[in-house]
Each structure stands twice: as C-alpha cells, then as structure tokens.
Amino acid sequence: MPETATVEKIAVKININVNGKLYARQVEPRMLLVEFLREACDLTGTHVGCDTTYCGACTVLMNGLAVKSCTMFAVQADGSEITTVEGLEKDGKLHPIQKAFGDSYGLQCGYCTPGLMLSTHQLLSGNPEPSEKEIRKAIAGNTCRCTGYMNIFKAIELAGRNMKGA
Amino acid sequence: MYPRSFHYHRAGSLEEAVSMLGQLGEGAKFLAGGQSLIPLLKLRFANPEHLVDLNFIPGTSFIKEDSGALHFGAMTRHAEIEHSALARKIPVLHDCAAGIADVQVRNRGTIGGSLAEADPSGDWTNALITLDTIVHCLGPSGARTIQLRDFIKDAYTTALAHDELVTEVEVKIPPQGSGGAYLAFKRSAPVYPSASAAVQLTLAGDVCQDAAIALGCVGLTAIRATEAETALRGNSLSDKTIATAAEAARAAADPQTDMRGSAEYKRQLVVALVKRAIQIAVRRARGEQVEGAHLYA
Structure with a gap:
C-alpha cells in the first residue's frame, strides 16, 4: 500500500447511486467497484468469487446492464445507477426473481445467486418469455458449482411468468 | 486483487485523451472497456502510473452506414454490435460480437479496445481481417487511417504510437453474392x-x-x-x-x-x-x- 499522503493525492471523489441511495465517497482509483460496494457502502450481498472476470458472482447492474464489478473501477461508475441484490427487494417483499429462485430450488450454497439474479434481471427486463437457449446464453457468464443449473433454468422461466403477470 | 496504485484521469474528448497521454508520458495508458486491461492490472502484468479513461467521452459509441461501409465508434460495446440490426448487414460481425465472452463482458468491452490490445486470442481481429477493414486513428499530429492487416504488427503490438488511439473502425459491406x-x-x-x-x-x-x-x-x-x-x-x-x-x-x-x-x-x-x-x-x-x-x- 502506498503512504497515506500519496493515497490522498491520487484519491478521487465519486458519487454513485446504489439501490436508489446516493453514496458520495473519496476513493483510491484502483478500488474495484465490488470493493466499493462491499467496503465503502457496506453492501456485502455482492460476492467476490474468482476475481478474474470468469465466474460472475460479482455481477451487478450498471444503468440496467449486467457488469462484473470485479472488472471495473469504482471511479468508472461515477454518476451511474448501480443495482445490487440488496436493491431487488421492495418494501419488505421479495422481487419475483428472488421468489422464483427460492420456489424452484434454484440455489444450494447461494454464493453465486446474487450474480445470477442480476443477470436474470437484465434478461427478463427485455424478454419475459426467454427460450431455454436464450436463458443459457444470458447466464453463460455466471458459474454455479452446486445446482447443475436445471433448477436455475426453471427459476428464470418462473420469474419471467410471474413478472409478466405482475 | 488490487492493481498497483495509479493516477486516474478522465478525458472529455478524444483530442484531450491524446494530449493527456502525451503529457503523462510512457507510464500512462488508455482505459477503454477494461475487460482485458483490468485483469492484467490486477495480476500486475501491467503497472501503469496513469490511466486515461475514455469511457466518459461523448460521441465515441455509434454504428452507422456511410458510402458502402459500416462505421463503428471505437467505444461501441460488443453488446451494442450484437443487438444492432445494421451490423447484421455483415453477418460475420454479428457472429463475432454475439460470441465474445459473456453478457457482462459484452456490456463493457469495446471494438476499438479489442483491436488496440491485439491479443492473439481476441475475436475481433480475426473476424475483421477477412473483410476490407480500415482502422481510424488519432495522434498528436492528427488523424490517419490504417488497413487492419497493417495495423496488427504482432501479439499485443499494433501500428499505434504510444499516444495514439483508435477512434473508429470502418468495415466495407461485401458485394452481393x-x-x-x-x-x-x-x-x-x-x-x-x-x-x-x-x-x-x-x-x-x-x-x-x-x-x-x-x-x-x-x-x-x-x-x-x-x-x-x-x-x-x-x-x-x-x-x-x-x-x-x-x-x-x-x-x-x-x-x-x-x-x-x-x-x-x-x-x-x-x-x-x-x-x-x-x-x-x-x-x-x-x-x-x-x-x-x-x-x-
């Protein structure tokens, strides 16, 4: 780590809207978005998995699009709107995607689930009735080592139906 | 994993980005979509002192047709090309854009960044080299165009000078038949x-x-x-x-x-x-x- 004086010299002031709340912070440019969410905002629902742009556990939405938050600097999200898993629930009620993952047993250990639900969110926002091929393509950047994916596909189909009906 | 500390600079225009890199010298690098560069920084294979971020420059992401060619702004994301009806005029481009990594990477990665990085395993260079592709570049002495086959010199090596960047990729629409x-x-x-x-x-x-x-x-x-x-x-x-x-x-x-x-x-x-x-x-x-x-x- 560099000395404090150096850190202050290179620190950048950023404003990021996370789940509807504005976070104004002074950050080192090298701070990754996932660390910003977990350390500076105390939102630990976004997980660090591989930390190498592979597994998708750190997936969040930036202005509605899924991104891997381990492969962006927090300074690059300045002025943007981020949605994390904590932002899915509204007024104490689970989001249809969260509910469907539970109802369909679409998770086991749960480590990959926040990222999978946000990739699902991007998919279903544009296409509430995806084919199995479209689902596979949409979550190809999210690795799950427990479920074998079949119940995840079911959860995504169910979530789409419920969101369309809602 | 954290990269080494660096100074962060946000360019407001392509010209400003070029002049910033010139002033900051050899220790500076451009940051486009970052989907290749940020992993390299985290592994400390690359350790720049300064990063000049191109992501906030307006007007660098576009797809348009002009004079029998498709033109892509350098910061056009793979996902934008994947979903573009215009880009489907050249099916190879859709094949390539839709298959790069995964949704998340395609939402961030850019066509200009991919060419400038010249990774031997990168998709864009290989897809575009079968077409009549011209790379538009901007440096301190102005703009120039380079045929893609002359642009790629070696693994991770292009014809770009240190303070020169890609502004646009132009792909001629192939003839009927x-x-x-x-x-x-x-x-x-x-x-x-x-x-x-x-x-x-x-x-x-x-x-x-x-x-x-x-x-x-x-x-x-x-x-x-x-x-x-x-x-x-x-x-x-x-x-x-x-x-x-x-x-x-x-x-x-x-x-x-x-x-x-x-x-x-x-x-x-x-x-x-x-x-x-x-x-x-x-x-x-x-x-x-x-x-x-x-x-x-």
Missing part, C-alpha cells in the same frame, strides 16, 4: 476460444470468385490461410474442395500447446471450424439466413 461466418470453439463462455475461424466467400453461381480465410488463437496474430483460399478460388464448392481447403488451413495454423489443448488438437479444431464456417458462408452467400453460433466443449 458474398457470405461470411465466424466460428470459435470455446471450453466455456467467459474464456478465450481454443481456436477460431473466419471465412468470407464471394460466389458467382456455384463458383467461388473470391475467398478470405483467417485463423485465430493458433499463432501470434490472426493468420490468413492463403493456400486454403487458393484451394477455393475459381472452383465450385464441392465437399471435396471444402475438405482440401480445410486441410490447407491445418498446415497454416501454428498453435502452441497450452491449457486450452495440445497443438495437434488445435490443428484438428481448425480443420473442423474452417469446414463448418465455409459451409455457413456458402449458404449465406446464396441468401439463406443462417444463425452462426459458437461451439462450446
């Missing part, structure tokens, strides 16, 4: 392909008038399989001709044994990919709509 395909074989979505093949054919009736075949991930840069092209040119495309071309492509490949497979395995992949890409290209040249999809292990 021309069809192309880009196929990559991948172990899983987020990883680089084990091998890839790009094909662009122009037919007159059943006879192949012109052919361009390029191989990716099996050399230090994309390789033009010129003998495979010769095997097709002037001939009707029977299964035998296609098989001869695919065998010639095997000889042109120069793969390394690595975690993605042995050199021999990759040569075999090249044969299969070239064969399939030719078959799709022929059908497209005849006006058929064919979905090209990457192949996963």
Whole structure:
C-alpha cells in the first residue's frame, strides 16, 4: 500500500447511486467497484468469487446492464445507477426473481445467486418469455458449482411468468 | 486483487485523451472497456502510473452506414454490435460480437479496445481481417487511417504510437453474392476460444470468385490461410474442395500447446471450424439466413 499522503493525492471523489441511495465517497482509483460496494457502502450481498472476470458472482447492474464489478473501477461508475441484490427487494417483499429462485430450488450454497439474479434481471427486463437457449446464453457468464443449473433454468422461466403477470 | 496504485484521469474528448497521454508520458495508458486491461492490472502484468479513461467521452459509441461501409465508434460495446440490426448487414460481425465472452463482458468491452490490445486470442481481429477493414486513428499530429492487416504488427503490438488511439473502425459491406461466418470453439463462455475461424466467400453461381480465410488463437496474430483460399478460388464448392481447403488451413495454423489443448488438437479444431464456417458462408452467400453460433466443449 502506498503512504497515506500519496493515497490522498491520487484519491478521487465519486458519487454513485446504489439501490436508489446516493453514496458520495473519496476513493483510491484502483478500488474495484465490488470493493466499493462491499467496503465503502457496506453492501456485502455482492460476492467476490474468482476475481478474474470468469465466474460472475460479482455481477451487478450498471444503468440496467449486467457488469462484473470485479472488472471495473469504482471511479468508472461515477454518476451511474448501480443495482445490487440488496436493491431487488421492495418494501419488505421479495422481487419475483428472488421468489422464483427460492420456489424452484434454484440455489444450494447461494454464493453465486446474487450474480445470477442480476443477470436474470437484465434478461427478463427485455424478454419475459426467454427460450431455454436464450436463458443459457444470458447466464453463460455466471458459474454455479452446486445446482447443475436445471433448477436455475426453471427459476428464470418462473420469474419471467410471474413478472409478466405482475 | 488490487492493481498497483495509479493516477486516474478522465478525458472529455478524444483530442484531450491524446494530449493527456502525451503529457503523462510512457507510464500512462488508455482505459477503454477494461475487460482485458483490468485483469492484467490486477495480476500486475501491467503497472501503469496513469490511466486515461475514455469511457466518459461523448460521441465515441455509434454504428452507422456511410458510402458502402459500416462505421463503428471505437467505444461501441460488443453488446451494442450484437443487438444492432445494421451490423447484421455483415453477418460475420454479428457472429463475432454475439460470441465474445459473456453478457457482462459484452456490456463493457469495446471494438476499438479489442483491436488496440491485439491479443492473439481476441475475436475481433480475426473476424475483421477477412473483410476490407480500415482502422481510424488519432495522434498528436492528427488523424490517419490504417488497413487492419497493417495495423496488427504482432501479439499485443499494433501500428499505434504510444499516444495514439483508435477512434473508429470502418468495415466495407461485401458485394452481393458474398457470405461470411465466424466460428470459435470455446471450453466455456467467459474464456478465450481454443481456436477460431473466419471465412468470407464471394460466389458467382456455384463458383467461388473470391475467398478470405483467417485463423485465430493458433499463432501470434490472426493468420490468413492463403493456400486454403487458393484451394477455393475459381472452383465450385464441392465437399471435396471444402475438405482440401480445410486441410490447407491445418498446415497454416501454428498453435502452441497450452491449457486450452495440445497443438495437434488445435490443428484438428481448425480443420473442423474452417469446414463448418465455409459451409455457413456458402449458404449465406446464396441468401439463406443462417444463425452462426459458437461451439462450446
């Protein structure tokens, strides 16, 4: 780590809207978005998995699009709107995607689930009735080592139906 | 994982980005989509003192048609090309954009960044080298254009000067009767392909008038399989001709044994990919709509 004086010299002031709340912070440019969410905002629902742009556990939405938050600097999200898993629930009620993952047993250990639900969110926002091929393509950047994916596909189909009906 | 500390600079225009890099000197680098650069920084393979972020420059992400060519702003994301109806005018471009890594990476990664990085396993160079592609660049002494084949010099090495950047990628729309395909074989979505093949054919009736075949991930840069092209040119495309071309492509490949497979395995992949890409290209040249999809292990 560099000395404090150096850190202050290179620190950048950023404003990021996370789940509807504005976070104004002074950050080192090298701070990754996932660390910003977990350390500076105390939102630990976004997980660090591989930390190498592979597994998708750190997936969040930036202005509605899924991104891997381990492969962006927090300074690059300045002025943007981020949605994390904590932002899915509204007024104490689970989001249809969260509910469907539970109802369909679409998770086991749960480590990959926040990222999978946000990739699902991007998919279903544009296409509430995806084919199995479209689902596979949409979550190809999210690795799950427990479920074998079949119940995840079911959860995504169910979530789409419920969101369309809602 | 944290990269080494760096100073962060946000350019407001392409001209400002160029002048910033010139002033900051050799220790500075441009940051485009970051999907290759940020992993390299985290592994500390690259340790720049300064990063000049191009992501906040307005007007650098666009897809338009002009004078028989498609023009892509350098910061156009792979996902924007994947979903563009205009980009489908050249099917190879859609094949390539839709198969790069995964949704998340395609939402961030850019066509200009991919070319400027010149990763030997990158998809764009291999897909675009079969087409008439011109790279528009901007440096301290102004703008210039470079043919893609002259732009790529070696692995991770381009014709760009240190303080020069890509502003636009121009791809000429192939003539009527021309069809192309880009196929990559991948172990899983987020990883680089084990091998890839790009094909662009122009037919007159059943006879192949012109052919361009390029191989990716099996050399230090994309390789033009010129003998495979010769095997097709002037001939009707029977299964035998296609098989001869695919065998010639095997000889042109120069793969390394690595975690993605042995050199021999990759040569075999090249044969299969070239064969399939030719078959799709022929059908497209005849006006058929064919979905090209990457192949996963």
